Amino acid sequence: MFIYMYLIGLLVGLGCYSLTYLFAKDTDNSRRVIVVFIIGAICLLGSLIIIGGFAGMPFGVLSVGIFTVSILLAFFGGNSLWKKAIYTIIISCVVLFVSFDYLNKVDYWVGKKVNYGDEVDLYSQQLQKHTNIKGYKTFTVSEGDKAIVLSLGEKMAGNNIEVLDVKEKANTTIIKIRTFYNQSNEKNPWIMIGLNRLKSNIVIMDTDGTIYKEVGKAD
Structure with missing residues (x-):
């Protein structure tokens, strides 16, 4: 998200600089830069x-993008x-x-709790x-897609699971x-997450800081 905010800041900086030509055609470059810098400072x-x-923080990162344009x-x-x-x-x-980010984005979906196939159903x-x-x-499901079944354990009975984001890093x-x-x-809350691909390492983390390990390898 921060990278996107920085890139947006760069575009905002260019846009603000361009607008100075519309409202002040005869202004010199120094004043145009000052306008962009002030907008960055306001952000x-x-x-x-x-x-x-x-x-x-995201808006702070956006301002860095604007400052970058003003400096350049x-x-x-x-x-x-x-x-x-x-x-x-x-x-x-x-x-x-x-x-590049769009083409390499991980496609994922949350499966309904119906018949996925023998292995997932039995599990x-x-x-x-x-x-x-x-x-x-x-698990490997239809057409070679991958699936992750995550369970919370009996201590979390009564809870539900929501997927916020799936991304890849190395x-x-x-x-x-x-x-x-x-x-x-x-009795044991669970969710099935389907993905078009999986990397060799998997990290599943909750917003409360809990990290879930692979069944059979958990401490």
Whole structure:
């Protein structure tokens, strides 16, 4: 998220600089840069004073992107060739990053608790009989897709599981979840997460800091 906010900040900085040509055609480069810098400062102060805390951090990162543009244009904005180069490089980098991230994004889905196939069905039934099973187990389902069945254990009975995000980092698939109490009637709450691919290492973490290990390998 922070990378995206920085990239957005770069685009906002370029956009604000471009708008100065619309409202002040005869202004020199230094004043245009000052306008961009002030907008970045407003975003930074807003993230620190108005929003504050962790919630304000993304807007702080956005302001860094704006500051980056103001600094680059302060040094090179006086030359039209360098100015065009800055616009071209920044816009190209943003487009390439977004395209690469989109093409390499992990496709995942949360499966309904119906018939997935023999292995998953048998395991889901086993979870309700052996309620002490806590952690995840991987399966190969239809058309070679992968599936992870995560169970919380009997101590979390009555809870539900929500998948917040699935991403990859090097050779690791990282799954972030949230658990919450909703009077579920499952003795051992569980969820099936389908994925188009899995890395060799898997990390499943809850928002409360709990990290779930593979069944049979948990401490």
